[in-house]
Every structure is written in structure tokens, then in C-alpha cells.
Amino acid sequence: MTNPLFDALFASNADRLTPFLISSAGDTISYREFVESAARMARLLVDHGLKPGDRLALQVRKSPQALMVYAACVQTGVVFLPLNTDYPPADVAYFLADSSASMIVCDPARAEEISAIAARTGARTETLAADGSGSLTQMARTLPVLTRAEPRQDDDLVALLYTSGTTGRSKGAMLSQRNLLSNARTLEAFWAFSGDDVLLHALPIFHTHGLFVATNTALLSGSAMIFLSKFDVEKVIQSLPHATTMMGVPTFYTRLLAEKRFTRDLVQNMRLFVSGSAPLLPETHRAFKDRTGHDILERYGMTETNMNTSNPYKGDRRAGTVGHALPGVELKITDPRTGSHLPQGQIGQIEVRGPNVFQGYWKMPEKTAAELRDNGFFVTGDLGKIDEDGYVHIVGRDKDLIISGGYNIYPKEIELLLDAQNGVLESAVIGVPHADFGETVVALVVAEASVRPNLDEIASVLRGTLARFKHPQKILLVDELPRNAMGKVQKNVLRERYRDILTAAGDTV
Ligand code: MCA
Numbered sequence: 001m002t003n004p005l006f007d008a009l010f011a012s013n014a015d016r017l018t019p020f021l022i023s024s025a026g027d028t029i030s031y032r033e034f035v036e037s038a039a040r041m042a043r044l045l046v047d048h049g050l051k052p053g054d055r056l057a058l059q060v061r062k063s064p065q066a067l068m069v070y071a072a073c074v075q076t077g078v079v080f081l082p083l084n085t086d087y088p089p090a091d092v093a094y095f096l097a098d099s100s101a102s103m104i105v106c107d108p109a110r111a112e113e114i115s116a117i118a119a120r121t122g123a124r125t126e127t128l129a130a131d132g133s134g135s136l137t138q139m140a141r142t143l144p145v146l147t148r149a150e151p152r153q154d155d156d157l158v159a160l161l162y163t164s165g166t167t168g169r170s171k172g173a174m175l176s177q178r179n180l181l182s183n184a185r186t187l188e189a190f191w192a193f194s195g196d197d198v199l200l201h202a203l204p205i206f207h208t209h210g211l212f213v214a215t216n217t218a219l220l221s222g223s224a225m226i227f228l229s230k231f232d233v234e235k236v237i238q239s240l241p242h243a244t245t246m247m248g249v250p251t252f253y254t255r256l257l258a259e260k261r262f263t264r265d266l267v268q269n270m271r272l273f274v275s276g277s278a279p280l281l282p283e284t285h286r287a288f289k290d291r292t293g294h295d296i297l298e299r300y301g302m303t304e305t306n307m308n309t310s311n312p313y314k315g316d317r318r319a320g321t322v323g324h325a326l327p328g329v330e331l332k333i334t335d336p337r338t339g340s341h342l343p344q345g346q347i348g349q350i351e352v353r354g355p356n357v358f359q360g361y362w363k364m365p366e367k368t369a370a371e372l373r374d375n376g377f378f379v380t381g382d383l384g385k386i387d388e389d390g391y392v393h394i395v396g397r398d399k400d401l402i403i404s405g406g407y408n409i410y411p412k413e414i415e416l417l418l419d420a421q422n423g424v425l426e427s428a429v430i431g432v433p434h435a436d437f438g439e440t441v442v443a444l445v446v447a448e449a450s451v452r453p454n455l456d457e458i459a460s461v462l463r464g465t466l467a468r469f470k471h472p473q474k475i476l477l478v479d480e481l482p483r484n485a486m487g488k489v490q491k492n493v494l495r496e497r498y499r500d501i502l503t504a505a506g507d508t509v
């Protein structure tokens with residue numbers, strides 16, 4: 001028996017002397033060096049008693065070594081659980097308890113607080129800093145490489161990625177060997193990746209976009225990656241002449257367009273720009289085409305499904321659409337009330353089926369059953385339609401979700417916190433348009449009778465509790481929330497009413 005994902009991504013590259021990772025300073029790590037160092041880490045995991053199926057959580061800043069931990073997990077069958085570096089300790093405590101992870105790797109600067117949390121669930125703590133130093137690499141350095149890869153079946157888990165939930169509780173999406181490998185193969189072929197490519201990688205590596213869509217596709221094709229620690233417009237502009245492809249969230253492209261130095265000449269070696277994770281405005285698509293001659297290729301996916309649709313590589317990339325279902329993926333539009341198939345052109349919920357669709361939510365069979373039908377179709381919670389040429393348009397969301405700069409925020413989590421504050425009767429959290437992040441968070445608070453809640457104090461509680469990207473940019477006191485006949489808060493009415501609030505004055509913080 002083999003380990004198909006390890007064989008395809010890592011073993012097949014073990015003797016390759018070409019660069020895999022290139023830093024912004026021009027330092028390179030070849031494929032061979034990368035696979036070898038990762039195999040020392042794999043040895044370390046085995047020596048520390050981690051078994052196939054055990055979970056390893058990683059909350060560290062982006063570095064080549066962080067990617068080596070991913071490779072080591074794939075080699076040993078340990079389930080990789082990456083965490084946003086912005087998540088506060090309370091969130092980390094939840095993820096460790098829910099997943100019963102055996103090990104957490106964190107930044108040395110946070111080792112004290114994280115090891116205290118980890119001790120409560122029996123997880124071991126190791127460290128890894130952005131420069132690659134830390135207990136993990138120090139111990140692995142002198143170990144022999146692990147030559148054997150743990151045999152794995154197609155349905156065996158590779159990764160557990162937590163996505164926020166509509167109820168406020170995060171759900172762990174279980175991703176298997178088949179899910180990841182099938183999608184990487186599809187994207188490699190569909191977007192024509194080859195060993196000649198250099199992918200400019202400025203995304204975080206704790207989400208599907210930067211970890212699987214970008215990295216797995218590069219690994220599978222033997223491409224090099226210019227590996228930036230984050231999206232820094234200066235470094236991106238410096239790197240673009242040396243790259244052939246780039247993947248990003250729409251904010252990357254609007255920030256580049258704001259730079260005069262971002263010109264057609266600068267991108268003359270580029271063959272492909274891909275956008276996803278959030279809607280790309282048609283005006284951005286057009287401005288990009290005018291400036292560079294490139295049509296950004298927009299695609300659509302989810303943590304639970306990897307990539308579902310893509311505009312064509314060769315052919316008409318249509319602004320405001322996410323293209324067609326990828327090969328092997330079925331997509332249909334259904335009636336949100338009945339689940340029945342809707343005719344072409346009608347708006348309904350988007351459902352997808354294919355080898356890319358996940359195995360369900362970790363230890364949440366009811367939530368899995370609610371979203372993953374017996375017939376294999378996953379109900380995405382996105383609303384869309386298919387036009388006469390088969391292009392999928394995403395027109396909105398059935399789920400109450402805000403996407404800020406490509407990060408997902410579920411209003412319920414913030415509303416629960418607001419409702420618990422002194423003097424707050426109820427609240428509603430909405431997304432409003434934002435020039436840089438696409439959408440951003442605004443909170444509306446209704447006071448209890450004859451009380452005036454202290455909005456500054458509330459904002460400070462939120463700052464101390466929530467990850468930075470979830471902080472409301474404004475909190476407003478309102479008399480009441482609009483409701484429909486069923487008593488449900490009409491968020492669409494609120495979104496319309498407050499769409500310009502960030503530029504207007506009001507009773508806010
Ligand atoms: C940073 N901040 C944010 C965000 N990012 N606030 C709201 N939304 C954000 N996305 C905060 C910072 O902490 C900082 O706070 C302030 O905003 C300004 O920071 P700035 O330096 O401008 O931000 P940045 O560090 O440049 O980050 C912006 C970014 C980054 C480059 C857009 O958020 C990013 O890389 N996003 C990509 C997310 C992603 O990979 N999503 C894929 C999910 P302060 O001023 O207090 O310090 S996977 C997915 O969605 C599916 C599967 C799919 O289809 O891909």
C-alpha cells in the first residue's frame with residue numbers, strides 16, 4: 001500500500017535539485033532539501049509517539065519550516081490542523097479540546113500561554129519561529145530522515161481545517177487524501193502548471209487557498225514558489241518580474257492597482273493571475289485588464305470542498321462570474337426550501353458533488369447531515385445561478401457570513417458576545433462594503449430599556465476577545481432591529497440602510 005498524496009507531492013520531488021522555495025532576498029531551498037528536512041521532522045513526530053490519525057495543531061507565522069511540518073504530517077499520516085495566527089488563546093483552547101490534538105506547534109513568543117492551554121487537554125507544545133528556529137527544528141536537525149511513508153487509503157484524513165459556524169461554534173472540516181489529491185491534479189491540469197512555473201505566494205498558509213490551492217498545485221507540478229511571509233505590496237512588486245503565476249484574494253489586486261509602479265512591463269513574464277476566496281468586483285477585473293492586458297482568472301471554492309469552479313484557462317474569462325464546474329465536479333442550483341433542482345437561469349442555492357467534497361465535520365454528525373446530503377451533494381450556503389453559456393454567477397449568500405479581505409467572519413460569534421454585555425438587549429452584526437477588504441464588520445446594538453450601554457467599553461471587550469480581523473469597524477446604537485413576519489432580523493434591510501456608514505457620522509465608536 002502507498003501514501004498517494006505523499007508520493008505525488010513529496011516523494012516524486014525527492015531528487016529534484018531545482019528550487020522549491022525562493023525567499024524575497026533570493027535564498028532558495030531546493031525540492032531535495034525541502035523533502036529531506038521534512039523527513040527529519042517526520043522522524044521527530046514518530047519519535048514523539050504521534051500515530052497516524054493523531055492531530056497536530058500548528059499556529060505559527062509563515063515560513064518554509066511551517067510547510068515542512070505539513071509535509072511531515074502527510075508522510076506520517078498525522079492529521080494537520082493549521083490555525084490562523086490571529087486566533088486568541090480562547091480560540092486555540094477550543095480547537096485543542098475539540099480536536100484532542102496530541103501536539104501544538106506555536107511561536108516561541110507565545111509558548112508560555114499556549115503550553116498552559118495545551119496542558120489542560122494533554123497536548124505537547126513545541127515551538128517554531130518565523131525565522132525557522134525553535135524546539136521543533138532544533139530537535140529535528142540531528143535526526144536521521146524517515147525514509148518510509150505511512151501507507152494511507154483514499155478516505156484517510158490528511159487535514160482538519162476549522163471553519164466558523166453559523167451558530168458561532170467552529171466546525172472542523174475533515175479533508176482526505178482523495179479530496180486534496182484530486183483537486184490538486186485538476187488544478188494543475190486546468191491551469192496548465194508545469195515545472196517551468198514560478199508561483200508568487202503571498203497568502204497565509206493556514207487556509208485552503210494558500211495551503212492547498214497554491215502549494216499543492218505547485219508541488220504537484222514541480223513549480224518553484226517565491227514565498228513571501230505575507231502580502232507586502234513592495235515585495236510583491238519586486239518579485240513580479242521573476243514570477244509566472246500568482247494567486248490572491250481580491251484585496252491583493254485592488255492594492256496592486258493602487259500602485260503606479262504596477263504596470264504591463266512589470267508583469268511581462270506572468271502567464272496567470274488567479275483570484276478567489278471572495279467576490280472580485282467586475283470593475284477590478286476590467287481595471288486590471290486595462291492596466292496589464294491580463295484577464296484575472298476567478299475561481300470559486302470552500303474549505304469543505306476545495307475548488308469547485310473556474311473560469312477557463314484558454315477562453316473567455318468573464319468578469320463577475322466564477323466560470324464552470326471543474327472537471328469531475330458536479331454543480332447544481334436548487335430551491336433553498338425544497339432542495340429541488342432549478343432550471344438554468346434561476347437563482348437558488350449552489351450544491352456541489354465530487355471527489356473534492358470533504359468527509360464531514362469532525363465529531364458533528366448532525367451538522368454534517370444538515371449540509372452534506374445522502375446523495376453526496378454538499379449544500380454550500382452560497383446563492384447563484386448558471387447563465388446560458390454555463391458560467392456560474394454567485395449572487396449572494398444564504399448563510400450569514402461576512403468575508404473581509406478573504407477571511408470569513410460569522411456574525412453570530414460577535415452577536416453572542418455583544419448580547420452578553422451590560423445594557424445590551426440585542427444586536428445584529430452585518431458586513432458593509434469596504435474599499436480595501438471588500439466587506440467589513442459593523443455592529444448594531446439595541447439598549448435595554450432606559451439604559452445607555454457604554455460603547456467604548458464594549459469595543460474594548462471585543463478587542464480583548466476576538467481575532468483582530470473580526471473587530472467591528474463601527475458599533476452603533478439603534479432603537480430597534482427590523483424584523484420580518486417570522487420575527488427574524490432582516491439583515492438585508494440593515495445592510496442597505498448602513499452601506500455608507502463608514503463614511504458617515506453617527507453615535508458610534
Ligand atoms: C488584516 N487585518 C484585517 C484583515 N487582515 N482586518 C480585516 N480583514 C482582514 N482580512 C487587520 C490587521 O490585523 C491590521 O490591524 C489592519 O487590519 C490593517 O492591516 P494590513 O497591514 O492592511 O493587513 P495585511 O496584513 O496587509 O492583511 C490584509 C490581507 C490579509 C493581505 C488582505 O488579510 C490576507 O492575506 N488575506 C488573505 C486571506 C485568505 O488567504 N483567505 C483564504 C481563505 P491593526 O491595524 O490593528 O494592526 S480559504 C477560502 O476562503 C476558500 C477556500 C477559497 O475560496 O479560497
Ligand code: AMP
Binds near residue numbers: 277394
Ligand atoms: P471558507 O469558508 O473560508 O472556505 O470560504 C468559502 C466561501 O468563500 C464560499 O462559500 C463563498 O461564499 C466565498 N468565496 C470563495 N470564492 C469566491 C468567489 N470567487 N466569489 C465569491 N465568493 C467566493
